[in-house]
Amino acid sequence: MWLILLPLLAIGLARLRFDVEVFDLLPPDLRAVQGLKIYQEHFANARDLLLTISAPGAEQAEAAARSIAERLRVETNLVAEVTWEPPWLEHPEQTAEFMAYLWLNQAPEAFRQLTNRLAPEKLQAVLADAREQLATSMSPPEIARLSYDPFGLTRLPEKVAGAAPSFGEGQEMFSSADGRFRIMFVQARPRLQTYRECDEWLRRIQAIVQGGMGPGQASGVSLGYTGRPAFVSEVALGMQHDITLSVGGTALIIACLFWLAHRRLKPMFWLLALLALILGSTLALGGLIFGRINVVSMGFAAILLGLAVDYAVIHYQEALAHPELSIPEIRRAIAPSIFWAAVTTISSFLVLNFGGLPGLGQLGTLVGLGVGLSACIMIFEFLPPLFPDRREPKSHAAAEAGTGGARRAERETWQAPTGPAFAETKPARVKVVFGLTAAVAVSAIAVLLWLGRPPIDPTGDALRPRNSPAYAAMDEIQKHLTKEREPVWLIVGGRTEAGVARRLDQVQAVLERSASNHLIAGVTLPTALWPSPEFQASNRSMALALAAERRTMDHAAQAEGFAPNSLALTDRILEVWQAVGRMPGVFWPTNKLSQWVFRTFAARTPTNMFALGLVAPMAGQSEASRSQLSLVEEALPREDVWLSGWGLLGSSIFSRVKANLWKVLGPMVCLVLLSLWLAFHRPREISLSLAALLLSGLALLTVMRLVGWSWNLLNLMAIPLVLGTGVDYSIFMQLALRRYNGDLRMAYLSVGRALLLCGGTAVVGFGSLAFSTNAGMASLGRVCSVGIGCNMLIAIFLVPVWWSGGAKPPQVPKA
Structure with missing residues (x-):
């Protein structure tokens, strides 16, 4: 038997691998499991580590975050990217490409209103109005915006302005309201394909972080690590x-x-x-x-x-x-x-x-x-x-003798007072x-x-590790940044941008009805940010026409007293439109800031595209709340739409x-x-x-x-x-x-x-x-x-x- 088994055992040991993914424990045909797998694969970057920083004061938390980020950025063999504050604060010049994309993605009527407002004969009035607001405004953000955007290109239509990230402070994505809790994203340089690689990389990062805080910064500061490498x-x-x-x-x-x-x-x-x-x-x-x-x-x-x-x-x-x-x-x-x-x-x-x-x-x-x-x-x-002496049956005589001896021993033992109680x-x-x-x-x-x-x-608590620092850090993020509500993700898929956009519109209608019926507290969908091939195609000619007026706009601004550096954002937006106007297909922004923004709600593969939204459940995680989410899930389209989260x-x-x-x-x-x-x-x-x-x-x-x-x-x-x-x-x-x-x-x-x-x-x-x-x-x-x-x-x-x-x-x- 062993001669047959040995080759099979050798093959089995050669094939043996250990799997650490918790989702592989779960039934693959459940839509909640499918949604979480899609989220983990496409939106939770496998190389992203989330680092949490808690400190007694806001200034100390910010100083510790800055110091750690600077130290990690030096380790280019371990770290590909570190983001500890909104990218547009570190690289404001990169906001132009995203603003150009948002305008191209508007309905043609909205873009036509922009071209009409910036017609050559109206430029002087637009600039005069901007100069007057600079002189009379008491709002620091408004003064800052007009000083680098006199033509008002960052003033988006109301529908998209609410969905797009604010290019002001925007610290709510990285910091609690009181500033004493912060998070940063650390992207690994290695691919981290095995659990040994994850463990080794995390240990090295932890050692660097501990040594990355300056004198006095570590006092009272507590750190947490979560994300796939930590898990x-x-x-x-x-x-x-x-x-x-x-x-x-x-x-x-x-x-x-x-x-x-x-x-x-x-x-x-x-x-x-x-x-x-x-x-x-x-x-x-x-x-x-x-x-x-x-x-x-x-x-x-x-x-x-x-x-x-x-x-x-x-x-x-x-x-x-x-x-x-x-x-x-x-x-x-x-x-x-x-x-x-x-x-x-x-x-x-x-x-x-x-x-x-x-x-x-x-x-x-x-x-x-x-x-x-x-x-x-x-x-x-x-x-x-x-x-060894009992491998074969004994002879009849020996067996009889053995039986007699055994019975004598049995009888003696039977009469012993130490026998069992029963x-x-x-x-x-x-x-x-x-x-x-x-x-x-x-x-x-x-x-x-x-x-x-x-x-x-x-x-789903039975699936979680006990006494898990990674889950504890995730709970802290939820407590400080998501109003203590466990997120429920809504993922919409499709093969083309247009297909995803159509499903987003269908889903939006269903979720708005659900919110009005008090089944959910609210919903955030990237409908206004998702690329619209139809709108982009219609707006390209108008964008080219505006880009052709670049010199006219520069001369008009300088004539009204605006310095050349105040037109840098406008010039960059016009350059993007000029380049995109001659490009075939759908325009996706490509610089680091735009990629960081898109990574939060969009994912693309050679065959599929996905958009991510968030559904806010009603307060609490009671059985009633879960049943309400189940009703919402039943009302959603079944094809390429997944509602998922740990509670669900x-x-x-x-x-x-x-x-x-x-x-x-x-x-x-x-x-x-x-x-x-x-x-x-x-x-x-x-x-x-x-x-x-x-x-x-x-x-x-x-x-x-x-x-x-x-x-x-x-x-x-x-x-x-x-x-x-x-x-x-x-x-x-x-x-x-x-x-x-x-x-x-x-x-x-x-x-x-x-x-x-x-x-x-x-x-x-x-x-x-x-x-x-x-x-x-x-x-x-x-x-x-x-x-x-x-x-x-x-x-x-x-x-x-x-x-x-x-x-x-x-x-x-x-x-």
Whole structure:
């Protein structure tokens, strides 16, 4: 078998890559997910780092931002661009191209009014009016504008003036109202394609920033980092932490538990070696099947360790309990238990593929592969090196002698006072167990009736990292610059500028109605800024005519007393019109300032174009607000229009997970029932296993309610996992009871102790996920560990007494 597997494993390891993108965990057909992917790909530059600066005073914050920007700009091998204030304040000469574009993009009637106003015979009156306003105005911004724009070319029509950026201060894009909080954009020079590159680049930037502030500037200043490089670096560090803690910690605890149970080093080290082999082989098979494995799916490793050890421990305990049996005889004796336990466990993880979350589906597939592999490896490879003299069945005489010796030892042990408490199912013991069962059930039902069921969290918070500095910095930006409202992005796509413009008009009408109906608080769309091929084509001839009057306009201005440098903006706008008037196609501004502005609302690829708008939801993030956004989404055009945001994403995914839950639970329940029937063929034993599942479910819900845990879009998938893995314990226990004719003590010695160890390792495997840096995986691990722990304890300590019904163990025959 290994000769066949080795080439496949080698190919899988060669293909294996780790994926840190959270969106690859989500269902790709959801429009909210599609919208966020488009936003991340085209509007959130993969190389942009957002740096936040908080200081006690506005002057200190500004000084720190300027000092950091100057220091970063020197590092040209690391940084391509740094923007810490509106670009037009640093490069005012570049505003001319954008103003020329905005005029070209106006309706022909508006541009014709401009040409009429600037007709040669009217220039003197226009300039005289400008000079009079300079002499009488009390507004500093108005005086500044007229001093470099005497012809009023920056005075745009009202419709576009509200949408275009203000070329005055405009600090609200970079600074809070009080000036004590600022942000800057740092664009990386490298492409930052891998998480290692992101982490290394961010570390170097952080070191430069810390040393970039001058003496005294660092006092009281706090810095934050967010954006894709920060998120990816954080996820990568979280992955390393999770793998080290969960896998290393789980392996260590497995070794300690095995040592405490058996006090033998050789089987312990052999067990750890086989677990490492299983883990590596499963990872290689994952690389062969998927190619890229998401870092969140790497949680499979700890789960697999906790489950794979079961098959080894069951075999080992059976071998110790029956020294007269050979290894093949042990395999045959417990084959039904192993087979049906493996089937239900594998199936419980494979059905995660129907849950609507590709990330969890990938995790389920990896664990399913690993459990199947571990069952085969542990069955055939674990015992032979430990018991080399038991590889083949003994002769008949030796077997008889061995059996007699075993029975004598059995009888002696049976009479020992150190046997388990339920070695004989005394009536008092039966009453205690059934009383405890009733008390647990009644208490759980009472708590759930009094406090209610565990709450449901429909948001996308389960997808976020816990204790994330990058998210904390993003929350600070939202708090200071976006009025504490989480943005909802509206993305409009198309193949041409005209197609996007038409859809923007359609969307504008829908959103204005939604705002009037109080479904949303407001909307900001780039309709007035998006290029209009039709208007540009109509305005080109008029723009050329105005550009031809450049000398006339210069002479008129100088005659009215305006200095030549006050005409620089006008001359540059006329130059742009003269150049664009002879250009074919749609005009897009090209200088750095214009590109920076367009990057906030427009994106182009060789085949598609996208426009970005913002929808302001009603105050709060309540269920009512989310339902209102859902109504707005339904009213929008379906083709090439996406409404998306983290709040909307969470509710959309949760709705998908809830809708798909029956696809997961239905097959799982059917499979559990089928497995129980094929394993037992007795309604009574099937009923006992179902009763154990029901009681453990009540216990799990009670614990969740008492400690304040809630259901979310990830830990809902714990339900099939607890069903599939939890039923194994009752299968093992009842088959052992049947094998030993109701001898509770022998069932406990051969299987019960092993199940304690197996259950403990499974709880540890899932429980290690509770320390995961991903909030959803941590909640999934907590719920699974509690549910499986309850299943295991009930199967070992309650089910045997339920099964025996008070019957005494059989008499051990004399030797």
